[in-house]
Amino acid sequence: MALLDRLSRLPRSRNARRVGITGAPGAGKSTLLNALIDALREQDQKIGVIAVDPSSQRSGGALLGDRMRLGTSAREQGVFLRSMAARNRLGGLADATWAGAAVMAAVFDWVFIETVGVGQSEGEVARIVDSLVFVAQPGAGDMLQFMKAGILELPDLFVVNKSDVGPSARRTRSELIAGLDLGTASANQEWVPPVLLASARDRAGLDELVDRLVSHRNHLEKGDQLGRRRQAGAVRFATDSLLRRYGEFGLSRLGGFSQIERRLNENSDRSPFRGVLEVGQEIERALAGD
Numbered sequence: 001m002a003l004l005d006r007l008s009r010l011p012r013s014r015n016a017r018r019v020g021i022t023g024a025p026g027a028g029k030s031t032l033l034n035a036l037i038d039a040l041r042e043q044d045q046k047i048g049v050i051a052v053d054p055s056s057q058r059s060g061g062a063l064l065g066d067r068m069r070l071g072t073s074a075r076e077q078g079v080f081l082r083s084m085a086a087r088n089r090l091g092g093l094a095d096a097t098w099a100g101a102a103v104m105a106a107v108f109d110w111v112f113i114e115t116v117g118v119g120q121s122e123g124e125v126a127r128i129v130d131s132l133v134f135v136a137q138p139g140a141g142d143m144l145q146f147m148k149a150g151i152l153e154l155p156d157l158f159v160v161n162k163s164d165v166g167p168s169a170r171r172t173r174s175e176l177i178a179g180l181d182l183g184t185a186s187a188n189q190e191w192v193p194p195v196l197l198a199s200a201r202d203r204a205g206l207d208e209l210v211d212r213l214v215s216h217r218n219h220l221e222k223g224d225q226l227g228r229r230r231q232a233g234a235v236r237f238a239t240d241s242l243l244r245r246y247g248e249f250g251l252s253r254l255g256g257f258s259q260i261e262r263r264l265n266e267n268s269d270r271s272p273f274r275g276v277l278e279v280g281q282e283i284e285r286a287l288a289g290d
């Protein structure tokens with residue numbers, strides 16, 4: 001509770017750009033992020049990174065590779081890296097990631113969250129970030145699997161990485177565009193997710209990626225979509241967090257999930273951490289009074 005209280009008092013001055021990087025293991029997320037960080041550091045941008053370790057999928061924390069690739073940049077000033085284990089799926093990760101992102105957003109220009117593309121984490125990360133980037137690799141047979149899981153509906157940008165391997169990268173890009181049905185979506189959708197080609201290895205396509213991230217953020221700032229998106233994410237986080245803490249029974253003391261969601265929405269100036277704290281205290285009082 002003391003932590004929630006401190007988090008709720010964070011200044012919101014910096015308003016960092018928050019970017020999620022997702023995609024299958026091996027697609028090159030860490031390498032791409034590392035290259036992106038170098039590019040942004042040249043512009044003297046301050047960067048925070050949260051790397052969500054896929055330790056639950058592997059046999060015992062084989063993440064040294066990721067850490068080392070990121071480590072070259074992390075040793076520089078102006079970059080702060082925090083790793084988190086996805087092991088503890090229920091609860092811990094979402095809370096820790098939200099807290100980490102909130103702290104970093106208050107002090108850095110950019111906050112990146114790298115996560116494994118295996119489903120649940122996408123939805124969680126999509127709620128924290130302004131822009132979600134999906135990294136694919138050439139010939140990715142897992143595309144179909146992602147489509148089935150509905151994961152490809154979330155990203156705001158797609159990057160086919162490893163364009164240095166040859167024509168298969170362009171093919172994958174075309175497949176992705178066709179599979180996403182981006183043509184028809186454009187009719188009733190203001191932002192059409194771009195599908196970029198990049199090579200993290202050769203550091204190609206990075207400028208365009210940064211440009212597109214900036215234009216996506218500008219797009220969100222038009223008509224206060226950014227505010228609404230962040231608000232929706234914050235309310236959902238707070239409600240989920242309360243559900244994890246107090247269960248359906250606890251929430252039902254205050255009228256249930258949607259009632260609590262409505263109340264959190266009414267008080268949109270309150271930070272989500274304060275929302276969890278205050279509504280949580282109410283639930284506790286209601287439970288004690290039963």
Ligand SMILES: Nc1nc2c(ncn2[C@@H]2O[C@H](COP(=O)(O)OP(=O)(O)O)[C@@H](O)[C@H]2O)c(=O)[nH]1
Nearest residue numbers: 024025026027028029030031161162199200201
């Ligand atoms: N050829 C080529 N290989 C790459 C590129 N980016 C990453 N890789 C390699 O792909 C593998 C997985 O990269 P990594 O960044 O750990 O992927 P992650 O699991 O998505 O974070 C490593 O062997 C990288 O060296 C690229 O642009 N071109």
Ligand SMILES: [Mg+2]
Nearest residue numbers: 029030066114
């Ligand atoms: Mg990685």
